[in-house]
Amino acid sequence: MAKVFNWQIGREMDYPFEGHRPQRQFAMIFDTNKCIACQTCTVACKTTWTPGRGQEYMYWNNVETKPYGYYPLGWDVRILEALGVQEMDGPVYRGKTLFDATPTGEPILGYLPEDMDYAHPNIGEDDCAGTMTQGAHLTLPHMQWMFYLPRICNHCTYPACLAACPRQSIYKRPEDGIVLLDQSRCRGYRECVRGCPYKKTYFNAVTRVSEKCIGCYPAIEQGRQTQCTIACIGKIRLQGFLGKPDHPNEDNPLDYLVFVRKLALPLYPQFGLEPNTYYIPPVHVPADFLRQMFGWGVEQAVELYRRVAEDKKLLGALTLFGSTPQIIHYFRVDGDSAIGYDATEKELVRVPLHEPLVIREAYDQAHDAYRTNIT
Amino acid sequence: MKRLCAFLAIFTLALAAARLHGQPAPPEIVAIEVPGNNPIVDPHAPLWREAPATEVTMLPQTIVVPQKPDAAVRQLSVRAVHNARWLAFRLEWADPTQSDRIVLDNFGDQVAVELPVDPHGPAPSPMMGNPGGRVNIMQWRAAFQHDIDHGPPTVQSLYPNAWADVYPDQVLSVADARAYTGALGVENPISRAAASPVLDQMAEGWGTMTVKPDQYAVGRGSWKDGRWTVVIARPLVSDDLYAPRLAPGDRTVAAFAVWEGGNREVGSRKSWSPWVPLVIGRATVPDRPGKPKGSKP
Ligand code: SF4
Ligand code: SF4
Numbered sequence: 001m002a003k004v005f006n007w008q009i010g011r012e013m014d015y016p017f018e019g020h021r022p023q024r025q026f027a028m029i030f031d032t033n034k035c036i037a038c039q040t041c042t043v044a045c046k047t048t049w050t051p052g053r054g055q056e057y058m059y060w061n062n063v064e065t066k067p068y069g070y071y072p073l074g075w076d077v078r079i080l081e082a083l084g085v086q087e088m089d090g091p092v093y094r095g096k097t098l099f100d101a102t103p104t105g106e107p108i109l110g111y112l113p114e115d116m117d118y119a120h121p122n123i124g125e126d127d128c129a130g131t132m133t134q135g136a137h138l139t140l141p142h143m144q145w146m147f148y149l150p151r152i153c154n155h156c157t158y159p160a161c162l163a164a165c166p167r168q169s170i171y172k173r174p175e176d177g178i179v180l181l182d183q184s185r186c187r188g189y190r191e192c193v194r195g196c197p198y199k200k201t202y203f204n205a206v207t208r209v210s211e212k213c214i215g216c217y218p219a220i221e222q223g224r225q226t227q228c229t230i231a232c233i234g235k236i237r238l239q240g241f242l243g244k245p246d247h248p249n250e251d252n253p254l255d256y257l258v259f260v261r262k263l264a265l266p267l268y269p270q271f272g273l274e275p276n277t278y279y280i281p282p283v284h285v286p287a288d289f290l291r292q293m294f295g296w297g298v299e300q301a302v303e304l305y306r307r308v309a310e311d312k313k314l315l316g317a318l319t320l321f322g323s324t325p326q327i328i329h330y331f332r333v334d335g336d337s338a339i340g341y342d343a344t345e346k347e348l349v350r351v352p353l354h355e356p357l358v359i360r361e362a363y364d365q366a367h368d369a370y371r372t373n374i375t
Numbered sequence: 376m377k378r379l380c381a382f383l384a385i386f387t388l389a390l391a392a393a394r395l396h397g398q399p400a401p402p403e404i405v406a407i408e409v410p411g412n413n414p415i416v417d418p419h420a421p422l423w424r425e426a427p428a429t430e431v432t433m434l435p436q437t438i439v440v441p442q443k444p445d446a447a448v449r450q451l452s453v454r455a456v457h458n459a460r461w462l463a464f465r466l467e468w469a470d471p472t473q474s475d476r477i478v479l480d481n482f483g484d485q486v487a488v489e490l491p492v493d494p495h496g497p498a499p500s501p502m503m504g505n506p507g508g509r510v511n512i513m514q515w516r517a518a519f520q521h522d523i524d525h526g527p528p529t530v531q532s533l534y535p536n537a538w539a540d541v542y543p544d545q546v547l548s549v550a551d552a553r554a555y556t557g558a559l560g561v562e563n564p565i566s567r568a569a570a571s572p573v574l575d576q577m578a579e580g581w582g583t584m585t586v587k588p589d590q591y592a593v594g595r596g597s598w599k600d601g602r603w604t605v606v607i608a609r610p611l612v613s614d615d616l617y618a619p620r621l622a623p624g625d626r627t628v629a630a631f632a633v634w635e636g637g638n639r640e641v642g643s644r645k646s647w648s649p650w651v652p653l654v655i656g657r658a659t660v661p662d663r664p665g666k667p668k669g670s671k672p
Contacts, residue, residue: 053539056539105442115479208558
């Protein structure tokens with residue numbers, strides 16, 4: 001095993017291969033506070049990439065309701081249980097990663113789901129944690145809660161799928177860090193399905209080999225954001241590239257939100273894969289739950305998010321979510337607008353920090369009709 | 376390479392230990408000569424009655440990760456014959472579950488014969504060869520046998536209640552639909568409908584298994600009363616550069632691997648055997664010392 005540095009857990013860890021950071025890393029930020037679980041992203045991905053034979057059940061992008069939603073069933077609770085209770089105080093993670101906890105004879109601590117675990121993609125949908133007692137009324141923060149968790153392959157810096165594949169059919173592209181599975185080399189051993197704790201590799205029973213999210217690389221190569229990002233109704237997503245963790249660029253909105261302001265956090269950093277999708281945590285969920293899911297620093301992120309209206313640059317970065325189909329490489333705030341630029345520093349988009357407020361008359365003279373709040 | 380050397384050291388030690396303890400030398404397999412010129416594929420053909428059975432002890436694969444310390448198959452019964460053109464192995468083992476339907480959590484039964492590409496040089500590592508020590512691995516798959524007997528898999532054949540309205544390949548041109556066909560579109564040998572249930576492959580060590588561009592190996596398998604009987608055959612001599620060229624009287628080695636799909640065995644999670652001496656029998660040779668036993672007088 002080689003020693004590699006994982007910035008998310010603040011320490012070196014074991015990985016079966018030498019660490020080579022890509023020139024820039026495909027990354028995505030999801031603002032969970034804005035996701036409405038409309039599944040437009042899921043459909044955008046499904047119709048673009050997985051309508052073929054044997055792909056019927058595949059959701060390279062899925063959106064589940066936490067705490068009871070999973071795809072496949074129990075994916076995170078099962079691997080968390082196998083890993084056991086860990087020390088998770090940060091900023092240096094003292095517990096075990098999935099690579100530290102590798103059982104004898106295995107490439108990584110993992111498990112293979114059952115076929116039936118994929119049979120209910122909407123399980124737990126809109127279910128709240130806990131029940132309401134007699135006479136209860138809602139207070140803030142809510143005593144019962146749930147939130148929507150959109151998920152794609154994390155194009156991890158230290159992918160477990162890659163580490164687990166005995167044929168080295170999975171590779172990470174040096175130019176953008178996208179993790180791809182070679183459809184001609186794969187022999188369908190399903191070691192990647194067993195190894196990926198996020199269960200983002202899928203087995204195609206018709207072709208008898210595995211498949212996974214390709215990070216929309218044909219679009220990325222054209223400077224376009226992924227299909228799930230540009231289709232997102234809630235504008236909760238921003239897709240682009242992360243730079244080097246030790247040399248963040250404040251003008252890159254992803255670097256700014258992840259490295260500089262630490263508003264967006266990785267999903268289960270304790271697994272040790274250095275996943276590259278980042279989540280702005282939901283503000284109404286108990287901190288203990290969030291800490292287990294997004295790591296330490298979650299309280300500060302929630303605090304920061306609550307004060308975002310006072311923070312122009314942060315607000316500017318968040319305003320760019322869903323504002324253009326192109327990849328935003330740089331941004332800045334100019335007066336009351338946030339501006340996004342492409343790789344050549346050409347302006348892509350200019351968005352007002354505050355939408356103008358328009359109050360319409362209840363009675364529409366032109367149409368001789370009363371407006372209701374849904375027209 | 377380090378792992379390979381370590382393994383070879385362990386293997387040599389084990390052999391030495393076996394000799395020290397006076398255990399019998401490993402049995403040998405004698406391919407007796409039978410009449411005919413055609414490929415030998417029928418596992419129930421009468422000609423197999425003449426061939427002596429060699430019981431090969433199978434070991435769980437615990438050398439390279441991922442391992443299978445509880446691999447199910449511990450014994451393989453091997454018979455071998457050849458005619459003027461073809462060398463064939465008949466492999467028989469107990470397997471209570473016929474696994475030829477492959478879905479995420481269902482693995483297929485498989486068996487493989489391995490031969491050194493150079494039958495006269497030093498034997499390469501029995502575990503898929505080593506750099507410079509190339510091996511020819513012919514692997515029969517129950518799933519391929521099922522494809523040949525009943526047609527290739529479809530979602531409805533795998534999941535009878537599955538429903539799909541229309542597929543891209545039904546409404547788009549072949550070129551446009553290719554993006555949705557995954558491994559089929561790039562003609563992955565695991566995905567395509569095969570003419571033979573046996574994959575003809577070569578390897579030079581772990582993780583190097585390659586399906587040969589030209590396929591020579593043939594075979595057939597049948598499962599009955601909790602036992603698989605499988606024939607794997609290949610030409611004695613061919614223009615295949617990645618296969619041994621064998622003639623009656625030759626001595627070489629063969630090794631085997633078995634996967635019990637019902638025990639979730641796949642890839643390196645399997646049972647394997649070290650090299651077993653293999654003799655290509657002669658039909659009519661004058662009596663001489665060392666005449667392979669089992670060959671016809
Ligand atoms: S999320 Fe899973 S499939 Fe994606 S790169 Fe990480 S380990 Fe591989
Ligand atoms: S499209 Fe956007 S808002 Fe809708 S479910 Fe997907 S991530 Fe959430």
